[in-house]
Amino acid sequence: MRIAVILSFAITVAIILAGNAQAETRGQVTNLPIPRYVSLKTSEGNVRRGPSLSHKIDWVFLRRDMPLQITGEFGHWRRVQDRDGQGGWVHYSLLSGNRTVIVDRDLAALHVKPDPQAPVNAYAEAGVVAQLGECNAEWCRISAGGQRGWIEKAALWGVEPDEIRE
Incomplete structure (x- = not known):
């Protein structure tokens, strides 16, 4: 019986620690x-x-x-x-x-504003390293080689999918 209580306690502690490991x-x-x-x-x-x-x-x-x-x-x-x-x-x-990012898509469009229907300023080749500006839920503003604009966050490496930057 005593071993069962100790084992139960150990399992509870392990579950709590595992839950805390999920935190940042x-x-x-x-x-x-x-x-x-x-x-x-x-x-x-x-x-x-x-x-x-x-x-x-x-x-x-x-x-x-x-x-x-x-x-x-x-x-x-x-x-x-x-x-x-x-x-x-x-x-x-x-x-x-x-903060910088790498463009992961070839000829990724840099838009005037974070909207797929907005005019395109430029296109970035895959592998371009760019300065990272603000980001909302789906878009980030970047600048590279004298060009800047809004690009889909999914086209970048170096920013988390849920990251918001002002």
Whole structure:
């Protein structure tokens, strides 16, 4: 009987903890949301297997302003991944809170306002890195290469589907 009560208590605690895990996770170092988006501050950033200079460099990000998603924190290091899910550990000094996105659709229309019937300012090719402006439920305002406009949020990587920005 005593074992059944202890087991029942353990299951209850596990269910409560699992429910809390669904709530927003915060970084242990910054107390900022995990995951979250940032951009590469430099034109070159080493990606390491672990959070220190002694860990091997697996590859190098070579695109300034490239959006990255932070998925973990340890001291001055951030575990990041790109839109393909590739990543590793990067020193926080190489990252910026400046939000950028990658256009995921070829020839995505940039509209004058967030309306599919609105006039089109320009078209963005897949792979374009753009500065992220405000976002509503379905659209985001971006700018790249001297062009700006509203684009469907579903055509972008680097912004959450439910994210609203003013």
